[in-house]
Amino acid sequence: MRLVTFDFQGRTRLGAEQDGQVVDLNRGYALLLATRGEADFQGRADRELPADMRGFLDLWDHSLPLAKEVLAFARSARSAGPPLVQAMIQPLPTVRLRAPILNPRKIICLGLNYRDHAQETKAEIPTDPILFSKYPTAIIGPGDSILLPAVSKEVDYEAELAFIIARPGRHISKAQALDHVAGYTVFHDVSARDYQIRKPGGQWMSGKTFDTFAPMGPALVTQEDIPDPHILDITCTVSGEVLQSSNTKHLIFTVPDIVAYCSHIFTLEPGDVVATGTPGGVGFARKPPRFLRDGDVAVIEIQGIGALRNPVRHEGR
Numbered sequence: 001m002r003l004v005t006f007d008f009q010g011r012t013r014l015g016a017e018q019d020g021q022v023v024d025l026n027r028g029y030a031l032l033l034a035t036r037g038e039a040d041f042q043g044r045a046d047r048e049l050p051a052d053m054r055g056f057l058d059l060w061d062h063s064l065p066l067a068k069e070v071l072a073f074a075r076s077a078r079s080a081g082p083p084l085v086q087a088m089i090q091p092l093p094t095v096r097l098r099a100p101i102l103n104p105r106k107i108i109c110l111g112l113n114y115r116d117h118a119q120e121t122k123a124e125i126p127t128d129p130i131l132f133s134k135y136p137t138a139i140i141g142p143g144d145s146i147l148l149p150a151v152s153k154e155v156d157y158e159a160e161l162a163f164i165i166a167r168p169g170r171h172i173s174k175a176q177a178l179d180h181v182a183g184y185t186v187f188h189d190v191s192a193r194d195y196q197i198r199k200p201g202g203q204w205m206s207g208k209t210f211d212t213f214a215p216m217g218p219a220l221v222t223q224e225d226i227p228d229p230h231i232l233d234i235t236c237t238v239s240g241e242v243l244q245s246s247n248t249k250h251l252i253f254t255v256p257d258i259v260a261y262c263s264h265i266f267t268l269e270p271g272d273v274v275a276t277g278t279p280g281g282v283g284f285a286r287k288p289p290r291f292l293r294d295g296d297v298a299v300i301e302i303q304g305i306g307a308l309r310n311p312v313r314h315e316g317r
Contacts, residue, residue: 004219
């Protein structure tokens with residue numbers, strides 16, 4: 001299933017892609033309940049299948065089966081006539097896709113999780129995952145602009161696979177780790193290298209979490225559609241030039257490794273976003289360096305998930 005957060009007619013909703021269209025899951029469930037004679041169809045839909053991604057993930061074991069029911073209902077409803085269809089189904093080009101989750105409890109990121117990236121930065125291969133965080137204010141979605149802050153001249157690109165937590169847990173074993181994962185999305189770990197590296201002592205947090213520095217999307221693809229996240233091609237193209245090209249098989253720490261490691265430090269909660277690190281080819285390691293410039297278009301693409309496209313412009317322009 002391809003879950004999306006989208007804007008339509010001034011409202012932000014949770015949906016699922018189906019046959020080039022977006023099905024509003026909450027509205028679809030309300031209509032399904034109405035056809036079954038449920039008096040409080042909208043109230044029950046709001047309680048059982050929320051209209052936002054975090055609420056949906058909070059109720060994952062209940063809401064996911066309901067979403068599948070709604071998609072089956074939507075497919076059959078197309079023959080029922082325009083009013084019913086228009087109430088819950090919109091063509092994909094008519095909606096604005098947002099980041100899959102707008103308000104995660106945590107954004108957890110890994111550094112140096114591909115061997116070639118560690119080597120190009122002249123860093124030692126880590127023996128444990130290197131963790132840092134971004135704030136939710138950094139999140140943007142497909143088509144939104146990455147803003148180049150006036151205070152930084154070295155804004156870099158990083159293509160990453162991210163996973164999103166569904167079931168909460170602490171001290172999760174590697175064997176059970178994937179049971180806690182809802183699915184996967186594309187993540188762009190935009191980084192101001194002059195803040196991250198060149199400031200005295202290094203400032204990973206400040207260099208990584210400027211507003212707009214966490215593009216995500218276009219969808220959260222559930223595990224049933226990506227049973228193995230470690231065989232996916234991943235690329236970063238900037239203004240038509242391929243600058244990163246790799247495969248997630250080269251991750252140093254796998255998704256189960258990361259879930260187990262993180263959960264032994266802190267509780268993982270529904271909606272937590274975990275970005276797994278970037279492969280080699282980043283801009284600051286190139287000779288000469290290649291940083292993002294005003295007018296660039298950055299496209300991160302991951303096999304089975306899709307492409308995340310963001311224009312780049314100076315803040316304030």
